[in-house]
Structure formats: C-alpha cells, structure tokens
Amino acid sequence: LNGDFQATQRLARYVVESDPEDVPHDVRHEAARSLVNWLACGLGGSRHEAIQRAVAALRPFAGPPQATLIGRRDRFDVLHAALLNGMSAHVLDFDDTHLRTLVHPSVPVASSLLALSERQSISGCDFIHAFVLGVEVECRIANAIYASHNVSGYITGTAGVFGAAAAASRVLGLSAQHMTWALGIAATQAAGLREMAGTMSKSFVHGRAAQNGLVAALLAQKGFTSSERSIEAPRGFARVLAGVSELEALTAGLGERFELSLNTYKPYACGVVCHPVIDACIALGKQLACDPTEIEFISLRVHPLALKLTGIKKPSSGLESKWSIYHSSAVALVDRVAGEHQYSDERLNDPCVSALRDKVTAEADTALADDAAHVTIALRSGRTLEHYVEHATGSVARPMSDAALEQKFLTLADGVLARSQLTALLETCWQVERLDDVSSLARLSTPAEI
Amino acid sequence: LNGDFQATQRLARYVVESDPEDVPHDVRHEAARSLVNWLACGLGGSRHEAIQRAVAALRPFAGPPQATLIGRRDRFDVLHAALLNGMSAHVLDFDDTHLRTLVHPSVPVASSLLALSERQSISGCDFIHAFVLGVEVECRIANAIYASHNVSGYITGTAGVFGAAAAASRVLGLSAQHMTWALGIAATQAAGLREMAGTMSKSFVHGRAAQNGLVAALLAQKGFTSSERSIEAPRGFARVLAGVSELEALTAGLGERFELSLNTYKPYACGVVCHPVIDACIALGKQLACDPTEIEFISLRVHPLALKLTGIKKPSSGLESKWSIYHSSAVALVDRVAGEHQYSDERLNDPCVSALRDKVTAEADTALADDAAHVTIALRSGRTLEHYVEHATGSVARPMSDAALEQKFLTLADGVLARSQLTALLETCWQVERLDDVSSLARLSTPAEI
Numbered sequence: 001l002n003g004d005f006q007a008t009q010r011l012a013r014y015v016v017e018s019d020p021e022d023v024p025h026d027v028r029h030e031a032a033r034s035l036v037n038w039l040a041c042g043l044g045g046s047r048h049e050a051i052q053r054a055v056a057a058l059r060p061f062a063g064p065p066q067a068t069l070i071g072r073r074d075r076f077d078v079l080h081a082a083l084l085n086g087m088s089a090h091v092l093d094f095d096d097t098h099l100r101t102l103v104h105p106s107v108p109v110a111s112s113l114l115a116l117s118e119r120q121s122i123s124g125c126d127f128i129h130a131f132v133l134g135v136e137v138e139c140r141i142a143n144a145i146y147a148s149h150n151v152s153g154y155i156t157g158t159a160g161v162f163g164a165a166a167a168a169s170r171v172l173g174l175s176a177q178h179m180t181w182a183l184g185i186a187a188t189q190a191a192g193l194r195e196m197a198g199t200m201s202k203s204f205v206h207g208r209a210a211q212n213g214l215v216a217a218l219l220a221q222k223g224f225t226s227s228e229r230s231i232e233a234p235r236g237f238a239r240v241l242a243g244v245s246e247l248e249a250l251t252a253g254l255g256e257r258f259e260l261s262l263n264t265y266k267p268y269a270c271g272v273v274c275h276p277v278i279d280a281c282i283a284l285g286k287q288l289a290c291d292p293t294e295i296e297f298i299s300l301r302v303h304p305l306a307l308k309l310t311g312i313k314k315p316s317s318g319l320e321s322k323w324s325i326y327h328s329s330a331v332a333l334v335d336r337v338a339g340e341h342q343y344s345d346e347r348l349n350d351p352c353v354s355a356l357r358d359k360v361t362a363e364a365d366t367a368l369a370d371d372a373a374h375v376t377i378a379l380r381s382g383r384t385l386e387h388y389v390e391h392a393t394g395s396v397a398r399p400m401s402d403a404a405l406e407q408k409f410l411t412l413a414d415g416v417l418a419r420s421q422l423t424a425l426l427e428t429c430w431q432v433e434r435l436d437d438v439s440s441l442a443r444l445s446t447p448a449e450i
Numbered sequence: 451l452n453g454d455f456q457a458t459q460r461l462a463r464y465v466v467e468s469d470p471e472d473v474p475h476d477v478r479h480e481a482a483r484s485l486v487n488w489l490a491c492g493l494g495g496s497r498h499e500a501i502q503r504a505v506a507a508l509r510p511f512a513g514p515p516q517a518t519l520i521g522r523r524d525r526f527d528v529l530h531a532a533l534l535n536g537m538s539a540h541v542l543d544f545d546d547t548h549l550r551t552l553v554h555p556s557v558p559v560a561s562s563l564l565a566l567s568e569r570q571s572i573s574g575c576d577f578i579h580a581f582v583l584g585v586e587v588e589c590r591i592a593n594a595i596y597a598s599h600n601v602s603g604y605i606t607g608t609a610g611v612f613g614a615a616a617a618a619s620r621v622l623g624l625s626a627q628h629m630t631w632a633l634g635i636a637a638t639q640a641a642g643l644r645e646m647a648g649t650m651s652k653s654f655v656h657g658r659a660a661q662n663g664l665v666a667a668l669l670a671q672k673g674f675t676s677s678e679r680s681i682e683a684p685r686g687f688a689r690v691l692a693g694v695s696e697l698e699a700l701t702a703g704l705g706e707r708f709e710l711s712l713n714t715y716k717p718y719a720c721g722v723v724c725h726p727v728i729d730a731c732i733a734l735g736k737q738l739a740c741d742p743t744e745i746e747f748i749s750l751r752v753h754p755l756a757l758k759l760t761g762i763k764k765p766s767s768g769l770e771s772k773w774s775i776y777h778s779s780a781v782a783l784v785d786r787v788a789g790e791h792q793y794s795d796e797r798l799n800d801p802c803v804s805a806l807r808d809k810v811t812a813e814a815d816t817a818l819a820d821d822a823a824h825v826t827i828a829l830r831s832g833r834t835l836e837h838y839v840e841h842a843t844g845s846v847a848r849p850m851s852d853a854a855l856e857q858k859f860l861t862l863a864d865g866v867l868a869r870s871q872l873t874a875l876l877e878t879c880w881q882v883e884r885l886d887d888v889s890s891l892a893r894l895s896t897p898a899e900i
Binding site: 050053054056057058060061062063064066077078079080119153154157181184185187188189190191192193194195196199200201204205208215218219221222223224225226227229230233234235236237240 | 500603634639643651686
C-alpha cells in the first residue's frame with residue numbers, strides 16, 4: 001500500500017453510495033436475526049443494577065424525553081438513549097459476536113439507529129440497510145486491527161464507534177465529505193480497556209461506542225471538521241491504537257461480501273470463547289450418573305484465547321463469573337444449562353458449584369480451533385469421561401436457528417414485557433423491512449401503560 | 451515495582467485525604483493564574499465557528515439550562531457545558547501547557563469543575579483545592595506515559611480525563627473506593643488522536659476529556675463499578691495506551707511537590723514548541739530594516755519535537771497554521787506579534803507572509819532544549835542576521851507575569867464581554883479563594899443582558 005491509500009474516504013464513499021438493492025436477501029435476514037438478538041439482550045438487561053445506577057446518575061442532565069429506553073418506562077434524549085440501550089443490550093454479555101474479531105456488532109449500530117429513529121422517520125428498509133453498512137464498517141476496521149489489539153483494548157469500544165457513526169451518517173443523508181469527518185470524530189473517541197471485564201464499566205464502553213458514534217455523525221452534519229485520513233494516517237487510529245499499518249482489509253472486496261454474514265449469537269450468557277467447553281460440559285453432565293462430589297478433577301483443553309479472555313480462576317461476583325471458564329464449566333456440568341441465572345451471585349456461591357470449580361484445570365492447545373474444546377472428567381471411581389466439541393453451538397458452522405433465537409428472546413424478555421407484546425415485537429422484528437417507520441419498534445419495546 | 455503496586459487506589463486515596471492546608475500559597479496562586487488564562491481562552495474561543503457548529507449540533511439533545519457557556523448567552527446542562535467550555539478554552543490553541551508532557555492542564559479540570567459548581571455549591575477554597583488535585587493527577591499520569599505516547603495520542607485527551615474525574619470526585623465528596631471507580635470509568639474513555647491537529651476535532655478531544663471525566667465521577671457517585679487497578683493493570687490504561695509498565699512516576703513524592711508549579715501560559719496563539727522560534731523572529735523582525743522581499747532564506751534550528759508537532763509546511767487553513775513552524779516564523783517576522791489574528795485565513799494567505807513562508811527551512815538539533823531555538827536570516831545583500839533564544843517567553847524559566855496574563859485576558863476577551871465586566875471578572879479570579887460559591891464566576895463569564 002502506498003502512503004496515499006485513502007481508506008477513510010473510500011469507506012465513507014462506499015456507505016454513501018451503497019444501494020439497498022446491493023444487499024442480498026440472506027444478509028438482510030441476518031440483520032433481522034441480529035435485531036431479534038439485540039432486542040432480546042436489551043430487554044433482558046434493562047433492569048440490571050448497572051442500568052439502574054447509570055439512569056440515576058445521568059437523569060438530572062438528560063435532555064427532552066425523545067427516545068425509548070428498551071424495557072423501561074423512562075424516556076431520555078436520543079444521545080442518552082443510544083448509550084443506555086447499548087449498555088442494556090450488552091450488560092448480560094449475551095449479545096452477538098463477530099467471531100474472527102470478537103466485536104459485538106449490533107450494540108453500537110442498532111442502539112444508535114433505533115434512538116435516531118425517534119428523532120427522524122426511518123423506514124424499515126433504510127434501517128436494515130444502514131445497519132448492514134454500519135456493521136460492515138465496524139467489522140472491517142476490527143479485521144484490520146484485531147490481531148494486535150484484541151487482548152488489550154475493547155474492540156467493540158474502539159471499532160464499534162465507527163459502525164455507529166457510519167450507520168447514523170447514512171440515515172442522516174450525509175455527503176461523503178461529511179461522512180469522512182464523522183469517521184474522524186469517531187476515531188478520536190475510540191476507547192475502551194479490557195481491564196473493565198467483570199465490572200459495570202464493560203457495558204458502559206459498549207454503550208459509549210453507540211452514543212459517541214452518533215454524536216460524531218450529528219457534529220459532522222453541521223460541518224464540524226475532522227481529519228480526512230483518521231484511520232490510515234501515521235498518527236491515525238490504526239497505528240496509534242493497534243500499531244497496524246497494513247490496511248488492505250479495510251477495503252478489499254468492499255461491497256462484494258458482507259461481514260454481517262459472519263455474525264453469531266450466543267446460546268450461553270458468558271464470554272463466547274467459553275462456549276465449546278460449555279457444550280462439552282452440558283453433554284457430560286447429562287451422561288454423568290453420579291453425584292458431582294464423585295468428580296476427582298475436570299481438565300479442559302481449549303484454544304489459547306479462551307484462557308486469555310476468560311481465565312478468571314476465582315470470580316468475585318456473578319458479573320465477573322462470565323469471564324471464568326472455570327465457573328462456566330462447573331455450573332454447566334451441574335445445571336446442564338448456562339443462561340443468565342448461571343452467572344448470578346447465587347450460583348457463583350453455591351457450595352456444590354464452588355467445590356467443582358476448584359477441581360477444574362485448563363490448558364491452552366494451539367492445535368484447537370477457537371470454537372472447539374476437549375473436556376475430560378476423572379471420577380473417584382477411576383472412570384474417566386471425555387467429550388470433544390468440534391464447533392460450539394452458535395458458531396458460524398453451527399448457527400442458532402431462528403426458532404432458537406425466538407426462544408432466547410422469550411426467555412430473556414420474560415417478565416419485562418407482557419407475553420402478547422413480546423410476540424407482537426418478535427413479529428415486527430422479522431418483518432422490519434415492511435415498516436414505514438421503525439420508531440414503532442422502539443414504542444413496542446417499552447412496557448405498556450397498566 | 452512489584453505486581454501488587456496499587457497506583458490507582460493510591461492516587462484516589464491521596465485526592466480524598468488531601469487537606470487544603472497542605473497546598474502552599476504559591477501553588478494556590480498558580481491555580482488563580484491558570485484560571486485567568488483558562489477564562490481568557492474560553493472567552494476568546496467562545497464565538498469560534500467550531501463552537502457554533504457544536505452548539506447547533508448538540509442543542510436539540512441538551513438537558514436543562516443548568517450551566518453557563520463561557521462568553522455566550524446559551525445555557526446547557528452541566529455535562530454539555532463541561533464539553534463546550536472545554537472546547538472554547540482550547541480551540542484557539544492558546545491555553546496552558548505542562549511543558550514536560552505537553553498536557554494542557556486546565557481545560558479538563560477547570561471546565562468540569564466550573565460546570566459542576568452550577569449544580570452544587572462549591573466554595574472558592576474547595577474549587578482551587580480540587581483544581582490543584584485534578585491537575586496533579588492528570589500531570590502525574592502524563593508524566594508516566596508521555597515518552598511513548600505524546601507523538602501519537604493526544605495526551606490531554608487521555609491523561610486529562612483522569613484530572614477531570616479526580617477533581618469532580620473530590621468536590622462530590624466521594625470515598626476512596628468510589629473515586630477509584632471514577633478513575634476506572636475515566637480510564638476506559640481515554641481517547642484522542644494527534645491526527646486531529648488543525649481540525650475542529652482537536653478542541654473536541656479536549657472538551658470531551660472534561661465531560662467524560664465528569665461523567666465518570668457522577669456514575670461512580672451512584673455506585674457504578676469499575677476496575678480498581680485501571681491505570682496499572684496489565685490490560686489497563688498505561689500499558690494499552692502507551693506500553694508503559696514502569697509507573698513509579700505516578701506516586702513518587704505525592705503531596706510533597708505540585709505539578710501545577712510547572713504550568714506555563716502561551717504568549718503566542720499556536721503550538722508551544724514554536725514559541726522559541728517566534729521569540730527569535732520577533733526580535734529579528736525588529737532589527738530588520740529592509741523589506742521582507744530582501745530575504746533570501748530563513749533557517750531554523752529547533753528541538754526535534756518542534757518539527758514533529760508543528761511540521762506542517764503548507765497549512766491549508768488558519769486553524770492548521772497553528773501547527774506550522776514555517777508559517778509561525780514568517781508571520782512573526784512580518785507582524786512582530788503572534789496573536790490569534792496571525793493564525794487567521796487572512797494572514798495565512800497574505801502574499802508577503804506566504805512568499806516568506808516558502809523561504810523557511812528547519813532542521814532538528816538534539817543539542818537544543820525544547821524551549822530554545824536558533825534562527826538565521828540571509829539577505830540578498832549577502833548580510834546575515836542570527837538570533838538565539840535560550841528560554842522562550844512563557845517557559846518555566848521565563849514565565850509570563852501576572853500583568854502579562856491580564857493583558858492576554860483583556861485582549862482575548864475584548865468584544866465578548868463589556869470592559870467593566872472584564873475587570874470585575876479578573877478581580878474575582880485573583881480573589882477566587884474568598885468566594886463562598888464559585889458559580890458567581892460562571893455568571894460573570896456570560897454577557898450581561900442588554
């Protein structure tokens with residue numbers, strides 16, 4: 001690549017010039033699946049303590065009640081709604097994953113777009129198109145940086161802000177020049193540290209990406225200027241945040257394939273790199289005829305990233321236990337599921353789960369794929385059980401079905417909205433492209449007046 | 451340092467436990483000088499196009515009119531006021547500098563504190579104390595990272611957010627535990643790229659540091675959790691953003707000396723690393739009896755950082771010309787001053803200045819201090835003039851006097867507030883510690899009703 005490579009401007013031009021007809025049907029259907037999963041997580045997370053505290057802290061400073069908070073009666077200004085809905089949709093660590101980079105694509109893009117839809121009318125067709133384009137930009141940026149960036153900064157915080165900016169800029173109808181500035185204003189807000197895992201600040205990083213990307217688009221709309229080479233310049237985003245100067249991945253094959261096709265949804269409420277181990281432990285738990293106290297030890301062989309990202313041996317809270325492959329395997333073996341309840345303080349401190357957790361050892365095996373795992377259980381009796389998972393449930397090779405996504409939606413949203421409202425909302429999500437105005441989706445996501 | 455070094459918690463405890471009596475008189479006077487300079491810049495920048503566009507973009511989403519925008523009639527919510535006042539005070543590139551790190555200390559700390567003072571009563575004494583502590587935290591963090599960070603990320607964006615968080619947390623009366631979380635929430639928002647130089651986004655980075663630090667304090671106040679080792683952890687701020695693991699500078703001699711003592715104020719409206727060259731060119735301009743067209747070439751020898759940070763050869767706008775040592779020397783030679791007007795589009799495109807700019811060459815000399823420069827002018831007549839500056843005006847060794855700061859204040863604020871209001875405001879700044887409630891400072895900074 002020569003020094004004149006204009007990655008930022010090329011991405012901006014692509015987003016401005018893309019035609020909705022260019023997006024294949026299966027990609028648009030994947031967008032609807034992402035929307036179902038994002039709303040499921042947003043509804044499920046909407047009463048989390050992290051959201052309660054953030055709402056209490058920010059309420060006195062919020063603007064007009066322009067936009068819905070998913071799953072809540074509160075209304076906030078559009079910018080705070082993007083933040084808080086992004087936080088709700090991520091706080092359970094149950095949202096979608098672009099597995100190659102571990103970006104969570106929907107939170108920044110969908111949270112900013114839905115909030116904006118309550119300020120200006122956006123058709124379902126335009127919403128899905130802008131969503132696909134926003135995910136494309138954020139995942140391409142993630143592809144360019146993830147190898148050097150992933151284990152340090154939070155990639156959804158840093159790449160996601162571009163996705164939110166691109167999607168919002170598209171529905172605002174910005175020119176390529178203004179969209180280039182929006183990407184620059186996004187770049188200079190790119191932030192987030194993996195050190196936040198297991199604390200409320202993790203969801204904040206993700207919600208901020210949605211809000212900051214939206215602010216970038218709104219500033220650029222008014223002619224607020226920025227660098228026009230914010231991604232690729234020597235002092236730009238890619239080199240400063242990730243040390244990357246080879247940026248072909250940003251534009252190679254642009255418009256010919258869609259990163260959204262690689263989106264995946266979690267069947268389990270924890271870090272995605274744990275999932276193959278959970279599959280194995282659920283299978284072994286079903287085979288296990290004996291009491292868990294009969295287990296001598298549990299030995300995991302996993303992809304190295306699983307230990308890097310979920311290596312917390314003794315989690316101190318339910319939230320932190322989502323980042324523990326040790327807790328995940330113990331609780332999955334006992335409960336034979338791994339939903340939100342398995343990552344509660346209660347299950348974390350359960351004596352049986354806790355005793356089993358101490359018997360888990362894990363080793364990294366570079367020969368394993370990142371969606372594969374091998375688990376061995378040794379019993380006091382001398383017997384051993386083994387299970388190998390080639391592809392985890394919810395991986396690209398073994399995706400969750402539409403029906404499984406619906407079930408996840410209904411389970412997470414249970415008690416937040418009335419059952420009849422949930423089925424109407426699901427139906428609207430699947431048919432989103434037929435909506436004249438997607439703000440009806442937002443209205444359906446808030447509890448009806450009693 | 452062993453792996454247990456608790457830098458974040460120690461900084462938090464220091465800020466919580468510090469007694470106003472511990473701050474020496476000269477440091478408190480330096481705080482008043484910083485305040486005068488910050489307000490001067492905020493008033494001077496308040497009608498800049500960047501501020502107009504940001505106000506227009508954000509106005510529809512702003513909360514209640516709780517707080518003053520310096521130099522303007524508009525009122526915004528406290529969070530937006532912190533952002534917009536921070537932007538106003540930085541947009542002219544005329545604010546203060548901690549020379550060792552090139553942090554601009556006052557923008558994040560003063561902008562968040564003054565906005566907060568309109569939400570809760572803060573005495574002048576507490577304001578100055580919190581200001582000193584916020585600057586201490588931000589400059590110590592900058593000291594720890596600047597060597598590896600300065601030429602890539604914007605250090606005021608990344609270190610400044612901690613200063614704003616610490617100062618706001620102090621006046622909110624947070625416990626050490628809550629302040630530790632506030633520093634963590636700040637850490638995960640630390641952002642800013644030097645690539646933004648010469649665009650409106652540079653001021654945005656600085657204002658965001660004020661706003662984001664304030665948000666961090668307000669979230670922590672409500673018990674919003676974060677990492678407790680956000681600065682020093684392996685995946686924390688210092689290693690991820692700057693690759694730094696030697697963090698002694700964060701706490702060495704804490705409470706025994708004050709970084710604010712090293713604060714400096716700019717006599718010239720451009721990047722501080724240009725200032726020794728401008729001193730030399732003004733001096734040479736006064737000696738030069740002939741027409742500038744008689745000049746054959748101008749040759750600069752400067753500290754290497756001056757070329758790295760202000761090396762733009764052909765600036766394309768007045769704003770960008772603040773980052774050009776070539777424009778700075780040419781315009782200083784012709785105009786014999788280097789105020790805001792010298793960095794206007796008009797002066798940039800003046801044929802005489804522009805012709806002279808093309809005759810400037812610059813070379814880095816590692817033997818020169820960063821506040822020194824050597825300038826040689828060769829005339830067509832064969833005569834040469836030379837000038838060596840050992841310490842630039844406004845450096846730690848040759849500080850601006852209180853009277854010079856007042857003159858800067860009056861020049862920048864001229865036409866923004868009535869002259870009588872300006873003298874009252876100046877008087878209030880110098881006597882700030884006597885105020886029962888510093889919100890009167892904010893009220894004095896807005897144009898009186900006609």
